[in-house]
Amino acid sequence: MKVPTEAEMQAMRDCLELRGSSLWWKIQRSNRTDMTKPAGSKHNDGYQVIGLTVEKRDRVWLAHQIAYYLHHGTWPTQMIDHKDHDKQNNDPENLRLATASLNGQNTSARVNNKLGIKGVRKYQNGYRAGITIKRKAYQKLFPTLQEAIDYRKELEKTYHPWSPSVI
Numbered sequence: 001m002k003v004p005t006e007a008e009m010q011a012m013r014d015c016l017e018l019r020g021s022s023l024w025w026k027i028q029r030s031n032r033t034d035m036t037k038p039a040g041s042k043h044n045d046g047y048q049v050i051g052l053t054v055e056k057r058d059r060v061w062l063a064h065q066i067a068y069y070l071h072h073g074t075w076p077t078q079m080i081d082h083k084d085h086d087k088q089n090n091d092p093e094n095l096r097l098a099t100a101s102l103n104g105q106n107t108s109a110r111v112n113n114k115l116g117i118k119g120v121r122k123y124q125n126g127y128r129a130g131i132t133i134k135r136k137a138y139q140k141l142f143p144t145l146q147e148a149i150d151y152r153k154e155l156e157k158t159y160h161p162w163s164p165s166v167i
Contacts (some may be wrong), residue, residue, distance in 0.1 A: 003075055006062070011054045012061075018031050018070050021091035023050060027106075039063070046087040064090045079103045105160040119152040120145070129154040 022038035040050035048063035130139030
């Protein structure tokens with residue numbers, strides 16, 4: 001994880017302010033700066049990014065890292081998790097420090113999941129529910145979808161305290 005220099009952090013404090021879930025320019029940095037819209041742009045991975053030039057050095061920063069910094073006063077030392085899965089929602093109440101493992105717990109069902117339920121899939125004449133923790137799989141087969149969902153929720157309560165269904 002890249003860490004800004006003291007001069008870059010000072011520029012962030014001087015030039016940007018957090019309003020709700022977005023960062024806004026406090027000063028017009030160039031004639032291209034649109035002061036009527038949130039700062040930065042949406043990257044192709046869905047995250048908001050903001051470019052800053054400090055001491056003739058152009059760098060692009062993730063908006064949620066800057067929002068965390070401006071709110072807490074310290075640069076994040078770990079990944080930042082968006083509690084509600086919305087990569088554009090940089091409200092400090094929606095951001096929390098997370099390890100890669102905890103950040104991975106707070107995910108939605110994969111797009112290729114035909115049931116739309118994380119950790120549950122159709123299997124032969126029933127349903128398989130499971131979870132994998134540190135490469136160890138906990139799985140069971142169930143005759144009904146509801147039993148599989150209930151089992152998965154119990155596993156999440158035990159092993160994934162940050163899972164959306166637990167919070």
